[in-house]
Amino acid sequence: MTKPLSAPLDVGFDYTRSTGPTLGRFLSDLRRRKVTGIRGSDGRVHVPPLEYDPVTAERLTEFVDVASTGVVRGWSWIPEPLEAQPLDRPFAWALIQLDGADTSLLHAVDAGSPDRMSTGARVRVRWRADRVGAITDIECFELSDEPSDEPVEADDVTMVTTPVHLHYTHSASPTEDPFLRGLMDGRLIAQRCPACEKVYFPPRPACPTDGVPTTDQIELSDRGTITTFCVVNVPFLGQRIPPPYVSAYVLLDGADIPFLHLLLGVAPEDVRMGMRVEAVWKPREEWGPTMQNIDHFRPSGEPDAPFDSYSQHL
Amino acid sequence: MRPAAVVGTGQTHHAAKRLDVSMAGLCREAIDRAMADAGVDWPDIDAVVLGKAPDLFEGVMMPELFLSDALGAVGKPLLRVHTAGSVGGSTGNVAASLVQSGVHDRVLAVAFEKQSESNAMWALSVPTPFTMPVHAGAGGYFAPHVRAYIRRAGAPEHVGAMVAAKDRRNGALNPYAHLKQPDITVESVRASTMLWDPIRYDETCPSSDGACAVVISAAETSGPAAWIRATAMRTEPTTFAGRDQVNPQAGRDAARALWKQAGITDPLSEVDAAEIYVPFSWFEPMWLENLGFTDTGQGWKLTEAGETEIGGRLPVNPSGGVLSSNPIGASGLLRFAEAAMQVMGTAGEHQVDGVRTALGHAYGGGSQFFAMWVVGSERP
Numbered sequence: 095m096t097k098p099l100s101a102p103l104d105v106g107f108d109y110t111r112s113t114g115p116t117l118g119r120f121l122s123d124l125r126r127r128k129v130t131g132i133r134g135s136d137g138r139v140h141v142p143p144l145e146y147d148p149v150t151a152e153r154l155t156e157f158v159d160v161a162s163t164g165v166v167r168g169w170s171w172i173p174e175p176l177e178a179q180p181l182d183r184p185f186a187w188a189l190i191q192l193d194g195a196d197t198s199l200l201h202a203v204d205a206g207s208p209d210r211m212s213t214g215a216r217v218r219v220r221w222r223a224d225r226v227g228a229i230t231d232i233e234c235f236e237l238s239d240e241p242s243d244e245p246v247e248a249d250d251v252t253m254v255t256t257p258v259h260l261h262y263t264h265s266a267s268p269t270e271d272p273f274l275r276g277l278m279d280g281r282l283i284a285q286r287c288p289a290c291e292k293v294y295f296p297p298r299p300a301c302p303t304d305g306v307p308t309t310d311q312i313e314l315s316d317r318g319t320i321t322t323f324c325v326v327n328v329p330f331l332g333q334r335i336p337p338p339y340v341s342a343y344v345l346l347d348g349a350d351i352p353f354l355h356l357l358l359g360v361a362p363e364d365v366r367m368g369m370r371v372e373a374v375w376k377p378r379e380e381w382g383p384t385m386q387n388i389d390h391f392r393p394s395g396e397p398d399a400p401f402d403s404y405s406q407h408l
Numbered sequence: 409m410r411p412a413a414v415v416g417t418g419q420t421h422h423a424a425k426r427l428d429v430s431m432a433g434l435c436r437e438a439i440d441r442a443m444a445d446a447g448v449d450w451p452d453i454d455a456v457v458l459g460k461a462p463d464l465f466e467g468v469m470m471p472e473l474f475l476s477d478a479l480g481a482v483g484k485p486l487l488r489v490h491t492a493g494s495v496g497g498s499t500g501n502v503a504a505s506l507v508q509s510g511v512h513d514r515v516l517a518v519a520f521e522k523q524s525e526s527n528a529m530w531a532l533s534v535p536t537p538f539t540m541p542v543h544a545g546a547g548g549y550f551a552p553h554v555r556a557y558i559r560r561a562g563a564p565e566h567v568g569a570m571v572a573a574k575d576r577r578n579g580a581l582n583p584y585a586h587l588k589q590p591d592i593t594v595e596s597v598r599a600s601t602m603l604w605d606p607i608r609y610d611e612t613c614p615s616s617d618g619a620c621a622v623v624i625s626a627a628e629t630s631g632p633a634a635w636i637r638a639t640a641m642r643t644e645p646t647t648f649a650g651r652d653q654v655n656p657q658a659g660r661d662a663a664r665a666l667w668k669q670a671g672i673t674d675p676l677s678e679v680d681a682a683e684i685y686v687p688f689s690w691f692e693p694m695w696l697e698n699l700g701f702t703d704t705g706q707g708w709k710l711t712e713a714g715e716t717e718i719g720g721r722l723p724v725n726p727s728g729g730v731l732s733s734n735p736i737g738a739s740g741l742l743r744f745a746e747a748a749m750q751v752m753g754t755a756g757e758h759q760v761d762g763v764r765t766a767l768g769h770a771y772g773g774g775s776q777f778f779a780m781w782v783v784g785s786e787r788p
Contacts, residue, residue, distance in 0.1 A: 101537035109467035110525050114430030144477055145432050151450050151480035153436070253427065258467045264537045274538055292649035302648035322559075324551030325605035326544045330529040334541040341542040343552055350649035355540050362605065367559055385540045401559075406650055408556035 099266045099274050099383050106259040116145040118252050119157060124231040125248040127221050131158045131195050138196035160194035162219035162242040167191050167198045171208040180234050186211045190235055202234040210237060218242045227251025269299040274383035280375060284349055286310040292350040316373035318346040319399040321407045325362040340365050344391055345407050352407055359392030370396035411788045412507035413633035414748035415625045416446025422586040422618035422733040425524040431471060432478035434619045435520050442621035447630030454512035455485040459499030459519035460737030461492060464531040466522055479518060495519060496740025497770025497779030501639040503624045513626045519741040520619035528615060547612060549774060551604035553653045554690040560654060563708040569597035571689035572611045572731060574717055579728025581757040586616045586733040611689035618735030620742045634748035634783040638669035646774040653775060659698040662778040670782040676701045680763040681723045681750045683743035685770045687730045692716065718760055726758040740770030744781055751783045
C-alpha cells in the first residue's frame, strides 16, 4: 500500500485570559519585579497564588510577598528546547520554592549545563526588561544566591494574551486516498456500502449505518442537485472565501449523500433547492489532491430536480 | 433507581465579556448561588460533574484539572462530560444518574463557557486539508437545514422572527440574561441583517461568557425541590446517507424514551413549561416536532398561534433561552436549571403560573447529541 497523502494543518489563535483578582495581582506584581503568594487556610503560602483554597474551597484573599530567590526542589534537563519554551538554548525545567513560599513554582533555569544543576541549588529570578504582566516577565531563573533587581512601579494587569499554535500533519485515511488521487486526475471516486448499497462521496472508511468497509469503488459525474444551501454574509476570522457566498449541499448524480461546496455563477437570491449544477474545474495545472480542484459549482441550465428526488437527503 | 431532585440552582450574569472574572471565578459565581439556594456547604457535596464545550473554545486542555480547587473537587470524584453544545444537559443527566444509582447522595453539576477568550466561529471552521473551505461556524452549518425545514413544513417566513422576538422579550424578564430587548418586534427582527440566509442577525444566539450550576440530591434540603421524573440521551453520526437533519432520529428516540419514563402520554397537555435549546429561531418549531409536542410539519403552527409565549398552552423558553444567553457549554444546563426553577417556583419575573411539570432540553454537535430531562413538583 502506498503511503497515505498528508498535508500540514496549522491551527493558531491568540487566546485571551481574564486574570480575575488573584492571578491579576500576581501578574501585576511580576510586572513590578515582585513575586506574590497567597496564604491558604492551613497557613501554607502558595506561589503562584491560588484563587480558591485546595482544602476548604473558600476564596483566598491574604496576599503574601515572597522573595525572588529560592531553592531548586526538583529538575529535568531539556537538551533541545521546543518552540515557545522560555529559552532557545539547553535549560532545566525546575520546581523552585521561593524563600517565604511553601509550594514550588515551575520555571526555567538557565544553568548552561546539567552538571551545574542540583536539587537544593540556590536560584534567583532574572527579570525580563520589557515586562507586560505575564509569567514570562520572569525570563528564567539563574544560579545565584544574590538578591534580584529591586521592585519598580507599574500599572495593574487584568488581561493576558496567550498565543496557542498547534502544528499537525493531517493524513488522509486509506479510504480517502484513492478518492484524493482520483481528484488529481479530475475523477470523482465514490464508494458503495456492500450492505445498504448507499454511495458515499467522499468515501468513508466504513459505512456509518452498517459499520462495514465501503469496498465497491464507483466513478461519478460532476453534475448534481442542490439539496439545500445558505448564503454566508458574515465575515469571520480565518475565513478563506470573501462573503457573500453560497455554501451549498451538492448531491452528485448517483451519490446518496450531499457534500458542501461553493456555488457561483448565479445571484444568491436566485439559488433554489433542487437547482441542477455542474462542476467548474480549476485549470489542470493547479490540480492537487483536494476538493478545491473543483473551483465551484454553477447552474447547468437543466430544469430543477423534483423535490421528491432529493427530499430524503435533507 | 431511587428518586433524585434538583434542590438548588445558580447562574452567572451572562455577558459578551465577563472580563472581571477568571474561568474559576465565573464557575464559582454560579456554584455559590446554587449552593446558597440549596442551603448546602462543601462537606455536603459528594462529587462534582463539569461540562463545557470543546477545549479549542478557550484553548485550555482539560480545564477541569486547573479548576479542581475552584470546583471544590479536591478529595472528591470529578468527572468531565463532553457532548459539544448539548454538554450542559448531559452534565445534568450524568449528575442525576450518580444520585439515582445510589452512588452519591448529593452531586454538584457545573457547566461554563468563556467565549470571550476565543472565537467560536474560528474554532468551528478549522481548515482541514483536502476539503473545500466553505464552513462558516455553527450558523453556516445549521442554516441549510433551517431552509430545508421551512420548505418541508411549508412554514411562513415570519415564524422564525416571532420566536426571536418572543425569546428576547422573555430575556428582558430574566435578570441574568445577556440580551434584554423588551422593545424588540417581529418587524425589527425581520429588518435585521441576513447573516446566514435564511438566518438573520436577530434570529441568532449571542456569544456569551457564563456558567450554571445545580445541586442534585437524593433528599430535600432547606427549600423547594424539582424531582427528576425522567432523563434521556441519544446520539447519532453527524452524517450518513439518508440522515434526517431536520428531524433527527436520535432526538425523536430520546423524546420517546423520556416521555415513556416520565409516564407522559400527551406531552403538549401534560408539560406546563419547556426550556428548549434554540440557538437559531427556527429550531423552536423544529424541536417542537422532534420532541413530539406536535406532529411533523405542525410545530410552526403552535408558535404562530402564540401558544409558546408565557401564558400560552406551552410556554417555551420563558427565561429567554439560548437566543438571549449563550455560554455554549452552560447553555444546556441553563435549560435544565430553568426547567427546575419553573417547578420550584423560583423563576421570578419569568415564572409561569402553576408549573408542575417542565422539560429541559439540549442538543449539540451537528444535531447529533440530545439530552433532556423532565422535572416535576411531586416526589416520584
